[in-house]
Amino acid sequence: MLLKRKQSSPKEAQASDLQYGGDHYKQMGIQPWDVVDTWPFDERLAVYRHGALKYLMRMGSKDDMRLELEKARHYIDKMLEIVCE
Numbered sequence: 001m002l003l004k005r006k007q008s009s010p011k012e013a014q015a016s017d018l019q020y021g022g023d024h025y026k027q028m029g030i031q032p033w034d035v036v037d038t039w040p041f042d043e044r045l046a047v048y049r050h051g052a053l054k055y056l057m058r059m060g061s062k063d064d065m066r067l068e069l070e071k072a073r074h075y076i077d078k079m080l081e082i083v084c085e
Helices: 032-036 041-057 065-083
Strands: none
Touching: 032 041, 041 065
16 A cells, blocks of 8 residues: 655655754755756656665664664655655
8 A cells, every 4th residue: 555645734844954964965055955856757766765775775884873774764755755746
């Protein structure tokens, strides 16, 4: 069964509003996700899938395991947003 993601209300944060492990992307005038979001759907999905896989595969080897999982979930949340557009 496919679950429908509820529509975001103005109070709900979008994946691009959040950042785990620092604020280096939030300090940029244009974040990498802003650029990727201009690409065709399949290419966006591939980028976000790669990001999730990267953090799952290195889980615990670079940063704290929980932080790596939060970063992977961040990419998964972004995929859910674009799939449910």
